Amino acid sequence: MNDRVWITGVGTCTPMGCSFDEFAATLLSGRSTIERVRGFSIEEHPCQIAGQVLSVPCPEGEDPAAFAQLHRTEQMVRYCCIRALCDSGLWEKRHRLRIGISLGVGAEWMLPWESDGLRHYHAAWQPPVTQTSLVERTRLQLGISGPAVTVSAACASGNVAIAQARAWLRLGWVDVCLAGGCDMAVSPMSLAAFGNLRALSRKNHNPTGASRPFDRSRDGFVMSEGGTVFVLERDAEARRRGATLHAEVAGCGLSSDAHHLVIPSPDPKPAMAAVQAALLDACLSPSEVDYVNAHATSTPVGDVAEARVLTMIFGEETRRVPVSSTKSMTGHLLTAAAAVEALACIVAMKHRSIPPTINLDDPDPECDLCHVAHTPREQPVRVAMSNSFGFGGSNTCLILRAA
Amino acid sequence: MTLSNPISGQIRRGLLAHAVVRLTVETVSQMRCAPLQACGEPFAVSSLKHFDEQTLAVLHALHEALRGANLHVEPGTLPFRNWGVLAAPCYLGRSAMVPSMSRFHAEGAWGVSPHMIPYRSLHSISGTVSQYLKIHGPNYGVGGGPGGLSELLLAGFSLLETQPLPGLWLIASRIHPDTGLDDNGRPPADSSCEAIVLALVPESVVTPYVVEYTPTPTVSFEQLAELFDSLDKVPECRLLCPFGSLTFRRKLHLHGPHLSFTAMTAATGRKRL
Numbered sequence: 001m002n003d004r005v006w007i008t009g010v011g012t013c014t015p016m017g018c019s020f021d022e023f024a025a026t027l028l029s030g031r032s033t034i035e036r037v038r039g040f041s042i043e044e045h046p047c048q049i050a051g052q053v054l055s056v057p058c059p060e061g062e063d064p065a066a067f068a069q070l071h072r073t074e075q076m077v078r079y080c081c082i083r084a085l086c087d088s089g090l091w092e093k094r095h096r097l098r099i100g101i102s103l104g105v106g107a108e109w110m111l112p113w114e115s116d117g118l119r120h121y122h123a124a125w126q127p128p129v130t131q132t133s134l135v136e137r138t139r140l141q142l143g144i145s146g147p148a149v150t151v152s153a154a155c156a157s158g159n160v161a162i163a164q165a166r167a168w169l170r171l172g173w174v175d176v177c178l179a180g181g182c183d184m185a186v187s188p189m190s191l192a193a194f195g196n197l198r199a200l201s202r203k204n205h206n207p208t209g210a211s212r213p214f215d216r217s218r219d220g221f222v223m224s225e226g227g228t229v230f231v232l233e234r235d236a237e238a239r240r241r242g243a244t245l246h247a248e249v250a251g252c253g254l255s256s257d258a259h260h261l262v263i264p265s266p267d268p269k270p271a272m273a274a275v276q277a278a279l280l281d282a283c284l285s286p287s288e289v290d291y292v293n294a295h296a297t298s299t300p301v302g303d304v305a306e307a308r309v310l311t312m313i314f315g316e317e318t319r320r321v322p323v324s325s326t327k328s329m330t331g332h333l334l335t336a337a338a339a340v341e342a343l344a345c346i347v348a349m350k351h352r353s354i355p356p357t358i359n360l361d362d363p364d365p366e367c368d369l370c371h372v373a374h375t376p377r378e379q380p381v382r383v384a385m386s387n388s389f390g391f392g393g394s395n396t397c398l399i400l401r402a403a
Numbered sequence: 404m405t406l407s408n409p410i411s412g413q414i415r416r417g418l419l420a421h422a423v424v425r426l427t428v429e430t431v432s433q434m435r436c437a438p439l440q441a442c443g444e445p446f447a448v449s450s451l452k453h454f455d456e457q458t459l460a461v462l463h464a465l466h467e468a469l470r471g472a473n474l475h476v477e478p479g480t481l482p483f484r485n486w487g488v489l490a491a492p493c494y495l496g497r498s499a500m501v502p503s504m505s506r507f508h509a510e511g512a513w514g515v516s517p518h519m520i521p522y523r524s525l526h527s528i529s530g531t532v533s534q535y536l537k538i539h540g541p542n543y544g545v546g547g548g549p550g551g552l553s554e555l556l557l558a559g560f561s562l563l564e565t566q567p568l569p570g571l572w573l574i575a576s577r578i579h580p581d582t583g584l585d586d587n588g589r590p591p592a593d594s595s596c597e598a599i600v601l602a603l604v605p606e607s608v609v610t611p612y613v614v615e616y617t618p619t620p621t622v623s624f625e626q627l628a629e630l631f632d633s634l635d636k637v638p639e640c641r642l643l644c645p646f647g648s649l650t651f652r653r654k655l656h657l658h659g660p661h662l663s664f665t666a667m668t669a670a671t672g673r674k675r676l
């Protein structure tokens with residue numbers, strides 16, 4: 001049985017742009033979209049910079065007044081799902097198909113509680129009035145009829161959501177599945193909590209230079225927000241209707257460190273297991289990988305841990321396989337990060353150009369990889385690997401293959 | 404959640420262990436006072452104080468499930484190494500959000516606890532359990548609200564059908580009744596911290612029960628808890644829901660490959676299964 005699954009639609013909105021073309025153009029210009037935080041007071045925050053989507057565009061056909069009433073996270077989910085269905089050419093046919101939603105969302109309830117609490121209301125004190133989940137509301141609003149499930153593996157959520165969507169397609173539970181991640185976490189309390197955790201960069205004086213994965217002077221990640229949702233379809237149906245095949249979801253690997261809720265395991269084997277499982281799933285050897293989009297968030301410990309994993313996976317190929325961390329430009333979109341980075345891999349495939357790690361002025365010798373630094377590298381990309389690791393010890397690896 | 408289209412196909416798995424616990428808020432508070440150990444390093448009291456009430460109820464439920472199935476985990480052994488764990492808490496972190504909000508208003512950014520994110524997020528319980536039982540397979544949170552149990556079953560059974568896992572822990576938890584929190588984020592004294600855990604394994608493994616699942620989006624916490632409460636009394640419990648069903652059936656003949664646990668039986672004490 002041909003159980004290949006393709007990405008046939010993309011909906012995205014990040015500080016890099018709110019369409020595939022905008023995102024690709026910004027990514028391949030090697031430009032950071034990190035700025036000083038706007039919209040709330042940051043004077044006391046240890047980290048005062050982030051990537052922000054200050055206004056989510058209202059999708060065509062939606063009532064702007066009603067859309068404006070939604071929480072920012074729901075706006076983002078709605079926008080990305082609608083745009084993905086439109087991009088796939090399935091928007092008009094959505095009522096006739098069983099379309100599922102598998103979405104990485106990490107703070108669905110927490111962020112509205114915070115928004116409310118900041119206005120000195122007491123929503124968090126009581127159970128929410130609206131108990132329907134965000135994915136369920138989205139399903140109902142879009143008028144689609146498949147299962148809808150939220151997952152969270154923290155910063156690895158998007159890859160888990162894509163893996164789950166592919167599973168549903170293979171089981172025949174859905175005809176089509178929306179999968180990805182959305183996170184609008186740049187808020188006063190989130191920025192404070194991550195800052196107080198000492199996870200964030202304190203290079204407040206240099207926003208565009210603050211996220212510097214693999215660089216010796218990195219000092220933490222920079223938060224960002226946005227979302228990316230894909231349309232996934234089985235091979236036969238996608239080809240039958242002549243869908244645009246953005247990329248094949250060729251392999252997924254999931255594992256856990258079982259070590260610590262925040263700190264990556266000093267033992268590379270658990271993370272290696274996720275990468276190896278993805279390669280096995282895709283029936284590929286490491287030598288067939290053309291590009292690695294690293295998780296590398298710009299933290300001192302995490303980047304070294306990942307470099308160690310990649311070195312052990314690729315062995316002698318380590319010096320050949322190009323690696324970059326697009327978080328140097330996008331910042332870290334948390335539960336949306338994996339989906340956005342899968343999109344960066346598709347950009348690399350379609351444009352035959354590998355996006356760079358910017359700000360990599362002084363590569364850390366402990367991260368001795370084949371870096372694509374500062375500017376894109378023109379090169380065909382047939383197979384791309386995207387690593388995403390999360391708090392809670394989740395390790396994920398996604399392998400995409402070009403059409 | 405609802406679903407307007409049925410999903411066909413039944414999935415069968417063995418139910419190795421299960422438990423439902425309902426703990427008072429006071430009992431959960433006491434769990435913070437002594438280190439907890441299962442497969443790995445014990446959770447120190449300094450960590451336990453940051454755990455959400457639901458996390459502690461889940462850890463207690465895991466103990467109950469292992470005890471109820473006569474499965475004794477020797478410290479240092481890794482019987483769940485390649486398993487997975489999915490957890491569906493309900494409104495996790497709300498109890499910490501309330502005092503944190505107050506401190507943010509009073510003290511500004513520095514008043515926000517850095518422990519909110521690692522310990523009180525949707526992924527926190529599955530991450531904690533993976534650390535507790537030394538699970539190196541997939542771990543992630545599912546749902547997050549009142550419909551989380553249905554989402555958990557959809558996510559869990561599809562994972563089992565498409566990943567070569569030797570077993571999967573499915574976990575749901577909540578505060579019930581959820582009638583509001585005081586200014587310190589504490590639920591009312593008459594509320595319970597409730598948790599349900601299921602350990603699913605391939606059907607070929609020796610287990611006391613078999614589970615049959617036809618995807619359904621409408622299983623509630625109450626329904627599953629009620630099912631488990633009556634599981635020991637009848638040979639079969641079935642939950643018929645719109646579009647699907649969930650059935651637990653006692654196995655009449657135990658046969659097939661064994662798991663390499665150390666089991667504790669009433670008759671013989673510890674023995675290797």
